[in-house]
Amino acid sequence: MTAEENKNATNGEENKPLNFIHTIVEDDIRTQKFGGRVHTRFPPEPNGYLHIGHAKSICLNFGTAAKYNGMCNLRFDDTNPTKEETEYVDSIKEDVHWLGFDWEGREFYASDYFDALYEFAVKLIKKSKAYVCDLTQEEMGTYRGTVTQPGKDSPFRTRSVEENLQLFEQMRNGAFHDGARVLRAKIDMGHNNMLMRDPILYRILHTDHHRTGDKWCIYPMYDFAHGQSDSIEGITHSICTLEFEVHRPLYEWFIKELEIYAPQQIEFSRLNLTYTVMSKRKLLSLVKEGIVNGWDDPRMPTICGLRRRGYTPESIRNFAEKIGIARRDQLIDVSLLEFCVREDLNKRSIRVMGVFNPLKVTITNYPEGQEELLEALNNPEDESMGTRKVPFGRELYIEQEDFMEEPPKKFFRLAPGAEVRLRYAYFMKCNEVVKDSNGKVIELKCTIDPASKGGNSPDGRKVKGTIHWVSAKHAIQAQARLYDRLFIKEDPEDAGEECDFKVNLNPESLIEQVCYIEPYLKDIKPMEKLQFERVGYFCVDNDSVPGKLVFNRTVTLKDSWAKISGKNE
């Protein structure tokens, strides 16, 4: 992939109003603040899988760079070896690529800068702006004060430069056990901003790092690594989410004291979605407790989950574009995400027929043993996608809900005496309803109008309803996984006292059932997308094997009948 492709991935649009970050960037270009350069970065911590919230950030960072002919680095913020793993690095790279962006070889790690960071720390010590502190974790907590009360100076704050230098080197050399000492910045224990109260720069961690192995037993904290990494890479606009806003004074303090190149940090609000939890911790617990089947469960808001669900990169990028960038908290309705997939899939999916809750239909005026092939459009939206043949026979399956014995007013589907169109086939009238001993409808006896073959009657007669069907003899069975929202509440956190968000789990977020589909689909491959007409968009799951197909429902079609029928009740 190339810069050009990054640009394509941003879906262009010139005359749309700028978001506030682009306004800043354009001002900076105009004033030559960074010599006209634009250089961003996407800085994930490799301790989990990327989710749709990260997608927003990825689109913003890579998109901004592409829009202004700049660059965007991929940088792993890997300063905590106790949490980070190579497995996550790989998945993150895969997901960013899949979304359609490329870092053009600029794959960096905060750990690339451990030596430089160490020297930065030494520099601060020499300037008497950092000191080694022996306070325990608990002590440090009390010395820090609270949000409403100032803290007080550590007794170790006045150590000499020489002693600090020596101690810090010993820390590096492994002379102390985990937690024995830390290196802190010397700022102001009375500062309103808690982060400025002598924050920790380095802690002792005798843990192997996924990249540097056992080279280090001290590791820098986020605050002491992030800004300097940005500086080293020549980042111009360091775009991050709002929770880092209070870190900005510290970010700037380090840059200033270290006397190094200063990028500009800009914060925007993170994405929240209705019916969705987004925190890594909660997503992890869903995985760990087996509530979902892994990080890529199609109900997860992870990129890999959405991918498996059948979402396209284009739809996600488009979603990111639509939700905008601002600084106020946003809670986006998931239905907007769903709109975005439908919009994209509508253009590209082939249409096929599948019956999910079969009701047998026998066509009494169609000769026994006879069958024929009828031509169907693969995509009425796009004729270039061609046609296919669909087998027809005396016995069919239709959808149970397409028949009602006592239809309400605006029901356009099949009912006793009513006529509907079998898509791409014939007009069909229902003459007899067969029930079992419980009164349940188990079969319909119908007749077709042979003259209406193909779907239109030469006498110009109209039917209001068109239903899908499948030939009982030719249909193949497949597994359908009907996914729905994972939570029943718009805000899953709204669980009352003493309860956690899992009480709001939707028991019907996954319904597995058999479906009957056109034989045309026999050789369809995993990840292929399609629309089962009148039912929804689906994609073939990775679990699918020839002869045992598995279809994931990405999203249902918009259903205005559901709305009408719902109102009548």
Add this chain to the structure above:
RNA sequence: UGUCCUGUGGUGUAACUGGCAACACGUCUGAUUCUGGAUCAGAAGAGUCCAGGUUCGACCCCUGGCAGGACAACCA
């Protein structure tokens, strides 16, 4: 009972250096249609958190409230 940030239709975003609010989704009509899908046309819906002030004029500036969020991890 501290500091900082934010506050525009149901949701999200916009309104150039002040000139009475736009777009998208959603909602509702109607047209059209071999998917109750898609498409097309149209409508309703906020007077910009509140109260003052500056101004000929304020969503935009000032003051004071109110509401929401962030911040007290050797996490990022």
